[in-house]
Amino acid sequence: MHILLLLILTQSAAEPSKGDYSPSHDSWNGLGKFLSVFIKEEVPYVRSNNLDWEAVKPDKDILFFLSPATFVPKEKLASFLNNGGTAWVCDDFRQGESIFTSLGIPLQKEDTSFPVAWPVSDIHPLVINVKTIVTNHPASFEINQAPILAFPSSRRALLAQVNVGSGTLFLLSDPSIFINDMISRGENNILVENMARYFKKSGKRLILLTVFTEKGWPDGIKPDSRQNTPVREVVRKLFVDISQIMKEDQTGLRLFLIILLSPFIYITLMFGSNSTLTEQTPPTIITGSKRRLEMKRKFLAICSILRSDLTIINKGEPSISSLINRKDLFSSEQLKSLRVLMPYLTGMHSMESPMLEKLAENRLMDLIERGEELIIILDGLKNY
Structure with a gap:
C-alpha cells in the first residue's frame, strides 16, 4: 500500500495544470514571451524535466526553479550553492516555499491584488530602468538585508539576493510576473530583459525547472558521506505532497488512500523519532x-x-x-x-x-x- 501511495504521489507531481508555465506563446499563463526574450538575447538555456545533480555544474549552470511542482531538496541545493553555484527560487506557496523556510524566511501573503513593487536600489543590474513591477497575487517576505524589489505598503521583499557559501541564491516570491498575461505590465518586461543580459554575461547555461524529477547528488559530496535522517522528515515531505494532491486533484481514490494511510503517518510521527533512512547530508543553508x-x-x-x-x-x-x-x-x-x-x-x-x-x-x-x-x-x- 505504501508503494502504491508513493506511485500516486509521484504521478501527481508529474501532472502539471495544463498551460501553467508552459512554453506556449498563446496561453495566458504560459512562458512564451518570457522565453522569447532569452532567445532574442541569445541566452543559452534548456527547459529540463529531469534534474540530475551529478550532471549540473556550479561553474557552468544556473538552476532556475520556477514554481516547481517537485520538492526541492534543500541539502542538495545548499551543496550546489556552497560550491559556487547560482540558483533562482521563484515561488509563492508551492514546493519552493520550503527553501524560503529553510533560510528562516517565512512567506506571507500581500493583502491586495496586483500590488506594485519598487526597486530598493537603482544600481543593481536587474532593475536598471525599472520603476515598477506589477505582481499578481504575490507572497512577500522579510529579510534583514536590502532587497532588490520590495512592496512599499508592507515594506516586505519581492526579490532578494542572498549569498550562500561561495554561491548566490535569488529569491522571488511571485513567479507569475513572468507569464504571458503579466509580462507586459509595469516594467516587468524590462526586468526580464535585464535578467537575460545578466544570465548571458555570466557565461552560464540557464536550466529552467518547473515540472521535473530529480536524482543524484552534487559534486563535493563523497559517496560514503552518509548520515541517518529521521523518518519524521520523510513523513513531513509526504504531508507536503499530500497537501499538493488535495489542492490539485481531489479524486475519491486518492483521498481514500490518504485517509487509509493516516494511522501509519500518525504512528510514525509519534514513535518514529529514532527510526532512520540513509541519506547523504551535505552542508546546510545557513545565512543567519x-x-x-x-x-x-x-x-x-x-x-x-x-x-x-x-x-x-x-x-x-x-x-x-x-x-x-x-x-x-x-x-x-x-x-x-x-x-x-x-x-x-x-x-x-x-x-x-x-x-x-x-x-x-x-x-x-x-x-x-x-x-x-x-x-x-x-x-x-x-x-x-
Missing part, C-alpha cells in the same frame, strides 16, 4: 537571516525605550546631544555608541522607510553586532 531579524527587532525595541527615557530626561524632547560628552556617566566606548545612535533616536533616519533603511544598513548592522553595548547604555540611562 532569522537571527539577524530577531536582533534587528531587539535593537529597534531598545531604541524605542531609549527614546522614551530621553524624552523624560529632556522634558519632552528626545535628544542625546546633552549626553554625548558626559564622561562621568558613560565610558568612551559607550559614548561612541551613543554618537552612532543619535540619527536613529532623533528621527534623522525613519525606520518606516525601506529606502532609508537600506541607506542605514551598514550602520544598523554594526549596532546590532554591538547589542551588549546598547543594553549597557540602556542601563546607564535608567540610572541617570
